Amino acid sequence: MSSVTGAVKQAFVSATQSAKLADLQRDIQDPTATDSKGYTHTTDHGVPVSDTDNWLKVSDGTGTGPSLLEDQFGREKIHRFDHERIPERVVHARGAGAHGIFKVYDDRASKYTYAPVLTDPSRTTSTFVRFSTVQGSRGSADTVRDVRGFAVKFYTDEGNWDIVGNDIPVFFIQDAIKFPDIIHAVKPEPHNEVPQGQSAHNNFWDFVGLQPESAHMVMWVMSDRGIPRSFRMMQGFGVNTYTLVNAKGERHFVKFHWIPELGVHSLMWDEALKINGQDPDFHRKDLQEAIENGAPPKWQFAIQCIPESKEHDFDFDILDATKLWPEELVPLEVIGEMELNRCVDEYFTEVEQVAFCTSHVVPGIGFSDDPLLQGRNFSYFDTQITRLGVNWEELPINRPVCPVLNNQRDGAMRHKITTGEINYWPNRKNITAPVKPEAGGYHEYAQKVAGIKQRVRGAKFQEHYNQAQLFYNSLRSYERAHLISAISFELSHCDEPIVYESYTKLLNNIDFDLAKKVAINVGGVVPERPSRSNHGQSSPTLSQLYYAPKTPTIKSRRIAIVLADGFNIAEVEGVRAALKAGGATTWIIGPRRGYVYPAGVEVGSGKGLFADHHFEGQRSTLFDAFIVPSGATHAQTLAGNGRTIHWMREAFGHCKAIGAIGEGVVFLREAAGLPGIEYATNPNSDVVVSSYGVVTVGKVDAGTIAADVLKIGQEKGFVSKFAFEVSQHRCYQRESDGLTAKVAF
Numbered sequence: 001m002s003s004v005t006g007a008v009k010q011a012f013v014s015a016t017q018s019a020k021l022a023d024l025q026r027d028i029q030d031p032t033a034t035d036s037k038g039y040t041h042t043t044d045h046g047v048p049v050s051d052t053d054n055w056l057k058v059s060d061g062t063g064t065g066p067s068l069l070e071d072q073f074g075r076e077k078i079h080r081f082d083h084e085r086i087p088e089r090v091v092h093a094r095g096a097g098a099h100g101i102f103k104v105y106d107d108r109a110s111k112y113t114y115a116p117v118l119t120d121p122s123r124t125t126s127t128f129v130r131f132s133t134v135q136g137s138r139g140s141a142d143t144v145r146d147v148r149g150f151a152v153k154f155y156t157d158e159g160n161w162d163i164v165g166n167d168i169p170v171f172f173i174q175d176a177i178k179f180p181d182i183i184h185a186v187k188p189e190p191h192n193e194v195p196q197g198q199s200a201h202n203n204f205w206d207f208v209g210l211q212p213e214s215a216h217m218v219m220w221v222m223s224d225r226g227i228p229r230s231f232r233m234m235q236g237f238g239v240n241t242y243t244l245v246n247a248k249g250e251r252h253f254v255k256f257h258w259i260p261e262l263g264v265h266s267l268m269w270d271e272a273l274k275i276n277g278q279d280p281d282f283h284r285k286d287l288q289e290a291i292e293n294g295a296p297p298k299w300q301f302a303i304q305c306i307p308e309s310k311e312h313d314f315d316f317d318i319l320d321a322t323k324l325w326p327e328e329l330v331p332l333e334v335i336g337e338m339e340l341n342r343c344v345d346e347y348f349t350e351v352e353q354v355a356f357c358t359s360h361v362v363p364g365i366g367f368s369d370d371p372l373l374q375g376r377n378f379s380y381f382d383t384q385i386t387r388l389g390v391n392w393e394e395l396p397i398n399r400p401v402c403p404v405l406n407n408q409r410d411g412a413m414r415h416k417i418t419t420g421e422i423n424y425w426p427n428r429k430n431i432t433a434p435v436k437p438e439a440g441g442y443h444e445y446a447q448k449v450a451g452i453k454q455r456v457r458g459a460k461f462q463e464h465y466n467q468a469q470l471f472y473n474s475l476r477s478y479e480r481a482h483l484i485s486a487i488s489f490e491l492s493h494c495d496e497p498i499v500y501e502s503y504t505k506l507l508n509n510i511d512f513d514l515a516k517k518v519a520i521n522v523g524g525v526v527p528e529r530p531s532r533s534n535h536g537q538s539s540p541t542l543s544q545l546y547y548a549p550k551t552p553t554i555k556s557r558r559i560a561i562v563l564a565d566g567f568n569i570a571e572v573e574g575v576r577a578a579l580k581a582g583g584a585t586t587w588i589i590g591p592r593r594g595y596v597y598p599a600g601v602e603v604g605s606g607k608g609l610f611a612d613h614h615f616e617g618q619r620s621t622l623f624d625a626f627i628v629p630s631g632a633t634h635a636q637t638l639a640g641n642g643r644t645i646h647w648m649r650e651a652f653g654h655c656k657a658i659g660a661i662g663e664g665v666v667f668l669r670e671a672a673g674l675p676g677i678e679y680a681t682n683p684n685s686d687v688v689v690s691s692y693g694v695v696t697v698g699k700v701d702a703g704t705i706a707a708d709v710l711k712i713g714q715e716k717g718f719v720s721k722f723a724f725e726v727s728q729h730r731c732y733q734r735e736s737d738g739l740t741a742k743v744a745f
């Protein structure tokens with residue numbers, strides 16, 4: 001880190017008042033700074049090293065002789081390298097993380113809890129978030145179909161609180177004792193370690209077919225929720241039922257929710273498959289790019305609360321993690337927000353070593369008898385010992401920002417040196433005395449419990465299909481179509497008939513039409529009548545569309561401007577400035593990484609626009625939207641290039657916004673041949689035509705477009721209308737009306 005960057009970082013730390021960032025400073029090393037003796041390279045024991053490249057050898061200077069074991073520098077380097085890897089997480093191995101801050105708006109949650117992190121609006125609590133996939137190994141691709149982990153660590157003044165959640169509100173199983181089974185079933189099969197990063201295989205579908213409690217969650221993972229566009233565009237859910245206790249000692253059951261500012265958006269399946277190869281780090285880079293480009297992702301934080309007295313008032317068990325609490329029955333209360341505003345300095349020490357535990361709660365927050373949560377509370381601490389060692393909570397990223405003091409001692413890699421002769425309680429010096437509840441000590445809610453010791457599940461835990469059906473009924477028609485093709489894709493990868501036949505039978509308990517369509521696609525059992533009637537209920541909040549931002553935004557969207565020599569520079573500069581003002585990033589894609597020359601400028605003069613990538617260097621999949629400006633020679637070059645034609649067809653197939661001006665429209669219409677689209681045909685007219693997310697115009701007045709973007713969708717101009725299409729994320733109508741099916745992409 002240069003001293004300038006260092007100063008900026010310091011200023012940032014104080015600007016965000018993040019206690020955790022300040023705490024980390026004492027462990028942050030800046031390799032560009034030399035120590036007081038001027039040493040730039042030392043051994044781990046601090047001795048300066050003069051040669052890092054040649055092992056100590058016996059040699060007469062002309063030939064190579066044997067290397068000597070004596071070389072303590074060579075040995076240290078290799079020893080350290082040999083032990084660089086630690087076990088990857090047994091699940092959620094692939095992930096990315098960032099630092100942030102959390103604030104509540106006011107003290108309205110004090111009717112539920114006395115936890116200051118949830119009730120004190122004067123506080124800014126540092127957070128660290130790790131997003132992850134579940135199935136794949138640490139080196140797997142980001143955009144696989146999978147659940148995404150959404151784990152948040154709050155560094156509160158009362159200790160660390162972890163919400164170890166997912167982007168899906170329910171789980172595959174009801175009881176923690178089934179966790180090893182579901183994970184073994186979904187992970188690569190044991191005989192051949194196949195497949196990586198996906199659930200499309202016999203074992204997963206075999207298991208979920210025999211385990212109907214998974215039906216609800218399977219519907220979510222097979223929906224667009226399984227392929228998010230970005231970590232920044234996902235909801236987060238604590239999933240399990242926790243409890244809150246207020247100052248009067250009253251207890252409520254609670255579910256935790258994160259709602260993204262940018263809406264909930266997904267990739268198309270074809271796009272996700274391609275990105276897996278084209279840019280396997282797509283989500284990781286997207287998070288970093290947004291933070292570094294000044295678009296820090298934000299989520300509202302909401303709670304759903306049920307008083308203890310109403311625990312049994314629902315037709316599902318509120319402690320069953322395969323069920324959500326419909327918002328129509330238990331409204332969401334938005335109480336705060338989180339912003340992720342700082343990337344990590346080093347992946348391993350921060351993202352890899354961060355360790356979450358559901359058992360980490362702070363006073364005012366507690367557990368419930370949710371049998372999945374009870375098992376998780378055991379599992380996380382235990383697994384961290386394998387992964388990081390028993391002193392994992394001393395690691396910089398994990399240690400609390402408040403004092404930590406107790407009689408736990410020793411163990412491998414203990415860092416803290418505790419003075420004095422006492423390491424037990426009670427003791428003659430009254431050191432490490434327990435803290436009384438009235439002084440802030442954590443104290444359990446006095447829950448009355450009576451029962452018979454037995455291995456059972458509650459009566460309401462036996463019903464598995466009502467909410468799977470609720471979810472399916474609540475989807476828009478395009479979302480349902482995506483879900484049907486996702487299950488069909490997965491079952492097509494299962495080659496044992498008993499597996500896909502069983503699952504198509506199970507689907508008929510959810511929806512007749514769904515079961516029929518999937519069964520026909522995959523050669524399953526086509527039902528003649530529904531196995532159960534459809535209750536017909538739906539909940540609008542289960543569709544992604546419900547979360548579209550109230551004010552359309554293009555913030556952080558990646559917009560590619562596709563150019564060849566001879567383009568119209570005034571348009572491109574005007575459009576770029578306007579889109580930038582709206583918070584989007586624009587990327588010039590040209591025939592070469594280097595200058596691309598506008599009309600009237602000599603090619604090779606060095607006075608063009610610098611292209612970020614050449615046509616082959618990136619693919620359309622990596623952008624949200626596209627613009628082709630005017631310019632006769634430019635449009636002709638694009639029309640003669642198969643790759644640029646493919647860019648447009650692929651973007652069209654993925655339902656992305658496409659804008660074109662003047663000869664750019666001719667290129668789209670005649671070379672790309674997008675079916676079913678109406679175009680602006682008069683090159684002298686500034687009347688904009690929007691057709692299935694394709695926005696075209698004959699000419700634009702480059703001088704006026706900057707103002708347009710601030711009124712997305714409200715003005716008649718090109719940028720306003722194009723930005724509106726971008727803000728909608730995708731034009732799924734294009735797909736629903738069969739247009740995308742006519743294009744090869």
Ligand code: HEM
Pocket residue numbers: 088089090091092095130131132148149150151164165166171175176177179238239240321354355356372375376379380383384387
């Ligand atoms: C409600 C259901 C569950 C959710 C939402 C969930 C979520 C997560 C998340 C987000 C992570 C990644 C944490 C990180 O980023 O480091 C994780 C890891 C893990 N989960 Fe779960 N999980 C669930 C159920 C379970 C159950 C039932 C168990 C075991 C009984 C379990 C055991 C683990 C283990 C062992 C890890 C690896 C932790 C590590 O090495 O850091 N999970 N889980």
